[in-house]
Amino acid sequence: MSSYHFVPAQWLPKTNWKTAGLLVPSLLLCSVVSAAPRRQEQHFKVAAHPVITIHNPNGLITVKAWTKAEVMIISTPASDRIEVDAEQMGNRVDVSTRELSDSVAPDDMRADFQINVPEDAELQIHNDAGNVSVANVLGDMNVETVAAGVDLEDAAGYLSVKTVGGSFTCIRCAGRIEASSISGNFRLLDLRSYHVWAQTSSGNILFNGEFLPNGTYSLKNYSGVIEVRFSPGDSFDLSATSLKGKVNNEAKLTPSPHQRHFMPRWGNALFGTFNEGRAKIEMTSFDGTINILKRD
Numbered sequence: 001m002s003s004y005h006f007v008p009a010q011w012l013p014k015t016n017w018k019t020a021g022l023l024v025p026s027l028l029l030c031s032v033v034s035a036a037p038r039r040q041e042q043h044f045k046v047a048a049h050p051v052i053t054i055h056n057p058n059g060l061i062t063v064k065a066w067t068k069a070e071v072m073i074i075s076t077p078a079s080d081r082i083e084v085d086a087e088q089m090g091n092r093v094d095v096s097t098r099e100l101s102d103s104v105a106p107d108d109m110r111a112d113f114q115i116n117v118p119e120d121a122e123l124q125i126h127n128d129a130g131n132v133s134v135a136n137v138l139g140d141m142n143v144e145t146v147a148a149g150v151d152l153e154d155a156a157g158y159l160s161v162k163t164v165g166g167s168f169t170c171i172r173c174a175g176r177i178e179a180s181s182i183s184g185n186f187r188l189l190d191l192r193s194y195h196v197w198a199q200t201s202s203g204n205i206l207f208n209g210e211f212l213p214n215g216t217y218s219l220k221n222y223s224g225v226i227e228v229r230f231s232p233g234d235s236f237d238l239s240a241t242s243l244k245g246k247v248n249n250e251a252k253l254t255p256s257p258h259q260r261h262f263m264p265r266w267g268n269a270l271f272g273t274f275n276e277g278r279a280k281i282e283m284t285s286f287d288g289t290i291n292i293l294k295r296d
Helices: 017-034
Strands: 040-045 051-066 070-077 082-089 092-099 111-118 122-135 141-145 149-153 158-162 168-171 174-181 186-189 192-200 205-208 216-221 225-230 236-242 247-249 268-274 279-285 289-294
Touching (some): 141 149, 174 186, 186 192, 192 205, 216 225, 225 279, 236 289, 247 268, 268 289
Parallel strands (some): 051 111, 051 122, 122 141, 168 186, 174 192, 186 205, 205 225, 247 289
Antiparallel strands (some): 040 070, 070 111, 082 092
16 A cells, blocks of 8 residues: 655755756757767878878768878768778878777768878778869879769879769879769860770760870760860861760861771761871760860
8 A cells, every 4th residue: 555755845955947957958068069070180191102092981082182291181970980090001091981880870971081191192092972072182093982973183193983873073184094984974174184084884974175196085985975175276086986876076077097997887977087186086875975076
């Protein structure tokens, strides 16, 4: 049988409601602050031609060159369920994002990076989602993504970019460029490269750069638009073939004196020489449109 006891009100502890009202927001603020992203800054002294590798499942990776013989890494994880590891082994700096528990939501796996490297650094970057941006790095570069876009500016060396659905933009790049994608679009602008190989299945390709003497430029897709812009001073041999698509041309071509071309029985094809034919351009599509247009 339950029993009840009467307690006089004067025996109860007094509550300071004003203090309690201030305490609750303070507790909430503490919880918000503890859940805020943990910014981390790390510095590594390196010698000439360092190698920097980055493995990240999701996030923004921004890499810029500077004149210091040092690699600076500023990382911002999206949650406390992941951790960024950065370690140096000789002249190589490895950066990676790892899970701290078995059940981590995709949004919590995000980490953003701001990285400064010497101009002659070599980069190896794997970023599944988000974006990769690199500026003024002159060393070799290998970038692989799934859905992340890749933006390169004033880069040189051997540039290799592979994406599944990410776009690729290369502005004022030099060196050797090789890019492939399943559905990503390519924009190659103001290039000074002797070798360009770009292939995407269902994406568009825009090339608006210099055709250097003895340079080779191969642009291929299955569907979409391949567009090349040229100026009156350019010099190239051109072959453009689309099996089921159209070929639109604004260049006054003459029959090529350098080689004979096999004329396909089906589809549209265009072969010829512009000026002296010093560079070689090959454009191939299955059912996409090919445009050879004058540069504005």
